[in-house]
Amino acid sequence: MRIAIASGKGGTGKTTLATNLAVVAAELGRQVAYVDCDVEEPNGHLFLHPTIARHAPVQVVTPQVLEDVCDGCGQCARVCLFSALVWLGQKPLVFPELCHGCAACVLACPKHAIVERPREVGVVETGSSGAVGFAQGRLTIGEAKSPPVVRAVRSAAPRVDWQIIDAPPGTSCPVVAAVRHCDLVILVTEPTPFGLHDLRLAVATMRRLGVPIAVVINRADVGDDRVDRYCAEEAIPVLLRIPDDRRVAEAYSRGELMVTAVPGMRAALRGLWERIEEQVANGTVAGGSQHANV
Amino acid sequence: MKELVIISGKGGTGKTSIAASFAVLAGNAVTADCDVDAADLHLVLAPQVQQRGGFRSGHEARIRTEDCGGCGVCARLCRFGAVGQQQGPDGAVTYAIDPLACEGCGLCARYCPQQAIDLKERDCGEWFVSETRCGPLVHASLDAAAENSGKLVSLVRDKARTVAKEGGRELIIVDGAPGIGCPVIASLTGATAVLIVTEPTVSGAHDLERVAAVARHFAVPAWVCVNKWDLNPGMTEQIEATVRRQGMQVAGRVRYDRDVTAAQVAARTIVEFTVNGAGGDVRALWLEMGRCLTV
Numbered sequence: 001m002r003i004a005i006a007s008g009k010g011g012t013g014k015t016t017l018a019t020n021l022a023v024v025a026a027e028l029g030r031q032v033a034y035v036d037c038d039v040e041e042p043n044g045h046l047f048l049h050p051t052i053a054r055h056a057p058v059q060v061v062t063p064q065v066l067e068d069v070c071d072g073c074g075q076c077a078r079v080c081l082f083s084a085l086v087w088l089g090q091k092p093l094v095f096p097e098l099c100h101g102c103a104a105c106v107l108a109c110p111k112h113a114i115v116e117r118p119r120e121v122g123v124v125e126t127g128s129s130g131a132v133g134f135a136q137g138r139l140t141i142g143e144a145k146s147p148p149v150v151r152a153v154r155s156a157a158p159r160v161d162w163q164i165i166d167a168p169p170g171t172s173c174p175v176v177a178a179v180r181h182c183d184l185v186i187l188v189t190e191p192t193p194f195g196l197h198d199l200r201l202a203v204a205t206m207r208r209l210g211v212p213i214a215v216v217i218n219r220a221d222v223g224d225d226r227v228d229r230y231c232a233e234e235a236i237p238v239l240l241r242i243p244d245d246r247r248v249a250e251a252y253s254r255g256e257l258m259v260t261a262v263p264g265m266r267a268a269l270r271g272l273w274e275r276i277e278e279q280v281a282n283g284t285v286a287g288g289s290q291h292a293n294v
Numbered sequence: 295m296k297e298l299v300i301i302s303g304k305g306g307t308g309k310t311s312i313a314a315s316f317a318v319l320a321g322n323a324v325t326a327d328c329d330v331d332a333a334d335l336h337l338v339l340a341p342q343v344q345q346r347g348g349f350r351s352g353h354e355a356r357i358r359t360e361d362c363g364g365c366g367v368c369a370r371l372c373r374f375g376a377v378g379q380q381q382g383p384d385g386a387v388t389y390a391i392d393p394l395a396c397e398g399c400g401l402c403a404r405y406c407p408q409q410a411i412d413l414k415e416r417d418c419g420e421w422f423v424s425e426t427r428c429g430p431l432v433h434a435s436l437d438a439a440a441e442n443s444g445k446l447v448s449l450v451r452d453k454a455r456t457v458a459k460e461g462g463r464e465l466i467i468v469d470g471a472p473g474i475g476c477p478v479i480a481s482l483t484g485a486t487a488v489l490i491v492t493e494p495t496v497s498g499a500h501d502l503e504r505v506a507a508v509a510r511h512f513a514v515p516a517w518v519c520v521n522k523w524d525l526n527p528g529m530t531e532q533i534e535a536t537v538r539r540q541g542m543q544v545a546g547r548v549r550y551d552r553d554v555t556a557a558q559v560a561a562r563t564i565v566e567f568t569v570n571g572a573g574g575d576v577r578a579l580w581l582e583m584g585r586c587l588t589v
Binding site for chain 2: 008009010011012015040041043046047079081082100101102103104107139141142143144145146168169170171172173174175176180192193194197198201204205207208209222223224246249250252253254255
């Protein structure tokens with residue numbers, strides 16, 4: 001089963017929830033792995049301190065023009081819809097960071113003057129933290145496109161009963177790559193205007209992808225009740241409310257797990273885990289009445 | 295014309311609250327919301343939309359089922375696993391494209407022997423030029439699950455520059471995206487200065503390092519502000535020492551203050567909400583950034 005932890009807004013507590021949930025699931029005897037797909041800013045390792053067993057580069061292919069074979073017909077630049085090959089009078093110039101690796105240029109070249117070369121855009125690391133399996137990806141600084149790294153982490157992640165996927169924030173392509181085909185996506189939000197607005201966007205994205213969703217409200221007592229009302233109207237189950245607690249924020253600041261630093265959190269997250277298993281067992285999410293407080 | 299970009303690496307560090315406050319304190323600036331994935335400035339600045347337009351980027355392939363011969367050339371050529379097989383009620387095999395996996399390269403359309411595949415431009419979102427109580431705001435909304443948010447960011451920045459030029463405004467305040475990928479790079483390149491908002495947590499420190507490397511990579515001078523600094527004063531000191539060591543400047547500190555959330559709920563900026571606490575800290579931060587931008 002693949003459970004993704006996502007949010008429209010950043011900083012709502014995705015990584016906190018994903019790491020702590022993985023630890024609690026392992027304590028309950030589940031075979032579980034934490035999979036960090038926030039490859040632009042992967043942070044789960046700061047809390048889980050994994051032992052890394054394997055590093056693997058993530059490569060994409062980009063075209064290389066064999067200058068001595070190229071006769072300058074310009075067909076490659078005409079077929080490239082990403083402007084990754086630009087015609088400069090006599091020869092094409094390649095912009096690797098714009099290339100999607102579709103091979104249109106390779107197939108279009110009548111002289112077979114274009115070959116594909118691997119280019120490293122990131123790295124995937126796998127290992128374990130106690131009983132929790134671990135995988136993370138890291139996008140190389142200056143690279144623009146993270147989805148290939150996200151897909152590489154997911155395919156390298158330990159094949160266990162439960163994968164907990166820490167998704168990047170937002171609603172665009174890196175998020176899509178992280179949550180596609182998951183069995184449940186938990187959207188972490190906070191009860192503020194920004195939290196609600198970004199939750200709406202995230203819900204629209206997840207519905208477009210056809211993945212079942214549920215919500216966890218973090219810092220549940222700081223703002224207003226509009227997030228609750230929205231979830232009720234949309235029949236989205238709220239699986240847990242975590243109250244604002246300076247001890248949680250301080251433990252987080254030091255890189256400590258919430259379940260060990262704050263009394264009561266372990267029981268709360270075990271309850272959450274049980275509700276997640278129920279949601280997944282029930283298949284698609286229907287009702288909106290399950291409520292739980294810490 | 296100067297462009298101050300506010301980014302954060304890690305999400306949720308208070309970037310948008312600070313950008314909105316700066317817009318109010320500047321009074322005469324153009325503000326651009328380049329966090330197009332999760333644009334929130336409009337929730338505080340209450341824009342009146344003056345001008346709007348569609349944003350199209352890239353392409354999307356679609357197979358006309360009635361013309362599909364079922365040969366499967368498209369599925370074999372597609373590098374993105376976007377072509378799937380389907381069976382009609384009469385048992386005939388045809389192919390269909392998953393729009394969420396299609397990257398719009400057009401290869402399938404070019405090689406389809408039946409010419410049964412159309413390639414059309416993709417609608418990805420909308421941009422707006424608005425008026426607010428503190429000057430013009432350029433913002434956008436990206437469609438759910440859309441790509442190319444970097445291109446939309448570039449479009450928002452271009453519009454902001456045009457608006458600034460037309461109005462004789464000297465400063466553009468840009469609210470950037472979290473992370474280090476394409477929307478961040480598009481927010482950052484060619485800016486006058488970048489203010490990185492971080493927090494005194496292990497994640498904040500880690501993400502600051504990565505986003506600072508991106509700013510260096512694109513040669514944009516960087517200032518750093520630690521928000522909620524009193525959550526972990528020791529970590530704040532460490533972050534500020536690292537910032538100085540790496541040749542960046544410390545712009546200021548903002549304390550942890552529940553009024554920041556209260557202001558947001560009231561749809562005001564923290565500097566309009568109170569002159570005390572975090573409201574005072576953000577004013578001091580603005581004065582420091584103003585000084586840096588005029589030097």
